[in-house]
Amino acid sequence: MEKTIKKSSLSISANGIEKKTSSKRLEVLKTYKIYIGGQFPRTESGRYYIVRNAAGTQLANVCLSSRKDFRDAVLAARGALSGWSGKAAFNRGQILYRMAEMLEGRKAQFIEELMQQDSTKAKAEKEVNLAIDRLIYYAGWCDKFQQLFSSVNPVATSHFNFSVPEPTGVVSIIAPQADSLLGLVSVIAPVIIGGNTCVVLASELKPLCAVTFAEVINSSDMPGGVINILTGKPGELASWFVDHMDVNATIYCESNSDIQKMMREKSAINVKRIVFYDKVKWNTNEGQSPYFIMDTQEIKTTWHPIENIAGSGAGY
Amino acid sequence: MAKAKSNTLKLNFDTSWSYAPAPENKSAATIKKQYDLFINGDWVKPSGNKYFDTINPANEEKLSEVADANMADVDAAVKAARNAYEKIWKKMPAKERGKYIFRIARMIQEKARELAIIESLDGGKPIRESRDFDVPTAANHFFYYAGWADKLDYAFPNRLSEPLGVAGQIIPWNFPLLMAAWKIAPAIATGNTVVLKPAETTSLTALKLAEIIQESGLPEGVVNIVTGAGATGAAIVNHPDINKIAFTGSTEVGKIIQRAIAGTNKKATLELGGKAANIIFEDAPIDQAVEGVINGIFFNQGHVCCSGSWLYVQESVAKEVIRKLKDRIESLIVGDPLDKNTDIGAINSRQQLETIDKYLNIGKKEGAEMYQSSCSLPGKGFWCRPTLFTNVAQSNRIAQEEIFGPVLAILTFRTDDEVIEKANNSPYGLSAGVWTDKGSKIFNMTRRMRAGVVWANTFNKFDPSSPFGGYKESGFGREGGLHGLLPYLNLIN
Numbered sequence: 001m002e003k004t005i006k007k008s009s010l011s012i013s014a015n016g017i018e019k020k021t022s023s024k025r026l027e028v029l030k031t032y033k034i035y036i037g038g039q040f041p042r043t044e045s046g047r048y049y050i051v052r053n054a055a056g057t058q059l060a061n062v063c064l065s066s067r068k069d070f071r072d073a074v075l076a077a078r079g080a081l082s083g084w085s086g087k088a089a090f091n092r093g094q095i096l097y098r099m100a101e102m103l104e105g106r107k108a109q110f111i112e113e114l115m116q117q118d119s120t121k122a123k124a125e126k127e128v129n130l131a132i133d134r135l136i137y138y139a140g141w142c143d144k145f146q147q148l149f150s151s152v153n154p155v156a157t158s159h160f161n162f163s164v165p166e167p168t169g170v171v172s173i174i175a176p177q178a179d180s181l182l183g184l185v186s187v188i189a190p191v192i193i194g195g196n197t198c199v200v201l202a203s204e205l206k207p208l209c210a211v212t213f214a215e216v217i218n219s220s221d222m223p224g225g226v227i228n229i230l231t232g233k234p235g236e237l238a239s240w241f242v243d244h245m246d247v248n249a250t251i252y253c254e255s256n257s258d259i260q261k262m263m264r265e266k267s268a269i270n271v272k273r274i275v276f277y278d279k280v281k282w283n284t285n286e287g288q289s290p291y292f293i294m295d296t297q298e299i300k301t302t303w304h305p306i307e308n309i310a311g312s313g314a315g316y
Numbered sequence: 317m318a319k320a321k322s323n324t325l326k327l328n329f330d331t332s333w334s335y336a337p338a339p340e341n342k343s344a345a346t347i348k349k350q351y352d353l354f355i356n357g358d359w360v361k362p363s364g365n366k367y368f369d370t371i372n373p374a375n376e377e378k379l380s381e382v383a384d385a386n387m388a389d390v391d392a393a394v395k396a397a398r399n400a401y402e403k404i405w406k407k408m409p410a411k412e413r414g415k416y417i418f419r420i421a422r423m424i425q426e427k428a429r430e431l432a433i434i435e436s437l438d439g440g441k442p443i444r445e446s447r448d449f450d451v452p453t454a455a456n457h458f459f460y461y462a463g464w465a466d467k468l469d470y471a472f473p474n475r476l477s478e479p480l481g482v483a484g485q486i487i488p489w490n491f492p493l494l495m496a497a498w499k500i501a502p503a504i505a506t507g508n509t510v511v512l513k514p515a516e517t518t519s520l521t522a523l524k525l526a527e528i529i530q531e532s533g534l535p536e537g538v539v540n541i542v543t544g545a546g547a548t549g550a551a552i553v554n555h556p557d558i559n560k561i562a563f564t565g566s567t568e569v570g571k572i573i574q575r576a577i578a579g580t581n582k583k584a585t586l587e588l589g590g591k592a593a594n595i596i597f598e599d600a601p602i603d604q605a606v607e608g609v610i611n612g613i614f615f616n617q618g619h620v621c622c623s624g625s626w627l628y629v630q631e632s633v634a635k636e637v638i639r640k641l642k643d644r645i646e647s648l649i650v651g652d653p654l655d656k657n658t659d660i661g662a663i664n665s666r667q668q669l670e671t672i673d674k675y676l677n678i679g680k681k682e683g684a685e686m687y688q689s690s691c692s693l694p695g696k697g698f699w700c701r702p703t704l705f706t707n708v709a710q711s712n713r714i715a716q717e718e719i720f721g722p723v724l725a726i727l728t729f730r731t732d733d734e735v736i737e738k739a740n741n742s743p744y745g746l747s748a749g750v751w752t753d754k755g756s757k758i759f760n761m762t763r764r765m766r767a768g769v770v771w772a773n774t775f776n777k778f779d780p781s782s783p784f785g786g787y788k789e790s791g792f793g794r795e796g797g798l799h800g801l802l803p804y805l806n807l808i809n
Binding site: 155163168271273286300303304 | 456458473474475568570571572573574577578579586588614743744758762767768769770771772773774777781782783786787788789790791792794797798807809
């Protein structure tokens, strides 16, 4: 029955099914565009692909992003990096919390889109709730994970020495295909809360939530360029995601071994960090941990001499 | 030299600064005529029966000959390591594992003098450095990681850990014994077993370490040491039964390794090329900064991946700093690595000397001005005078590429933002240095410099408890400290 639901039925009744009975008013269709540098352009290539549900009903024409779109997005991400990583961790946490608030407020729309893309109502609700909670979870980590993974190192010489995590830089992400909202949120959040910026390729077959999620991002005080979202085909774009000299790390969430091998080979071009999340169950607690944050962090160690007070004869 | 044209006083080192020779005694070290491979706790002849000479770069005399391991030998070493891992090491209580490693640390300390002499003979570094830095730090690394063996449950919040299996480790020629310690100590403390290949020009101290390991009673096969050149390294990288590759060396080879292990489940730690920006602000204590810069670039003849080879001096003090640097390099003692007064020893190999000379020519051709110490050089062996380049442009190759020798490129800047931009404009990100008396400026700079190790008002300091490793094309993973454990472990929920 749910397959009869059409897009734009913005309110969902208690039993989850609301049929459009009268059509006095022509509904307004949404144009699904990509999200680069805080703007919603169409792909520069002018290409599109048709997204259908399992029954074959056409849901939308979606941008088929190109290599050039990716490069534009990397440029935006690089440009946003110093501002974003320079923000106070506390402030980043607030912005992430704001994203969760915005997502909560638009829950119905996301549930509906997930259902259009063949989810059941119960599953869709669960996925959206989990996605919101996951944002809250990572919002809370923003100013804490550093304390967990830093160290003051007791060196044997007369130096003060400490190690802290810092963002790797620009991260390209090919989001999970299956959990089109939860997976997307689960891979973006740990990357950006650590001060990185990213370019994400949304689920190819279920891209609707990703584009709508860009609208959530865009109304959350998130600076443009921190998160850039493209729609398109991993088969076409994966190699560019890992080939770009100005990308510092790439995350890939599928188990396609050919693509994994290709990524590892190409990553050598600039000693890119490669992370595979092909076995993570995003809809469980296994899908969240501060160790995901650390996958796109570098450890910086700083040294400074300590004046040798004891050597000069002074004491307590 | 030192004929001052200006009114500035300059020191004249020509007359009163000669030192009597103070050579360390070679006979305190035993070097065998020939070394076999250390596999499964025993000395094994290479199956191809091939050996290569290892020479003293300070006089080009042969020291010994070392086995050339082929694929079959590497396979035997991996099998021994796998066997030791499955049957002994993995099952051994962690605190017992730790005690073996403590024992190795102690034995390195006992044989410190001998190891230092061999290090200087085989690699060309001044005995002062091998005696006071390389060997004690190597022992300390074993001591540090020994203690971690039975405390890993505390290292990772909310996670337990398990070893990876067999680690293949390939190390460079600039700190032969120390790099072996950096690789072996954390690997076996975390429960892995090891196949290690030292660099072909500097195998002797690793082989001496193998003797120590044998003497320590470490179970057979836990550490295997195979000598050879690039082909031996490739055999390790490509061996299907290795779980982890740890490599220290050039970015070029690191990239080859990254490609080679694509499509496998091998984990990797790469500690690759570096070269750092060393920044002097006008408010820095200039004399200390000059000393730091000298140590930053001439330590170990500049054969240091994190050496401070690009000096950025604020314009207002550039003249003074350059004058003092020129004075200071004039007083550096270049010569016999075994002499306790020597500051700069021999270049590690003819090949490396040729690379350095190539870059000296490139620097001159690109329009930089070269200044060298007027010191005399020994007739035999591989030597390079301490060298400065001034009038260097950001785009010059000597300001972009790794020379890996006693060559300093000096550039100038005016503002903080400008120097950050310049210092970060490099594919590398291993280390960086800053000299200023202002605390808030230190933290501004150390935060903004994209490098894994940042020295403020100091340079080239290392410690077993201090994580070391790079950003960007300088590699990934850390060695040393708490953060040096994870590269050898899987975390389990």
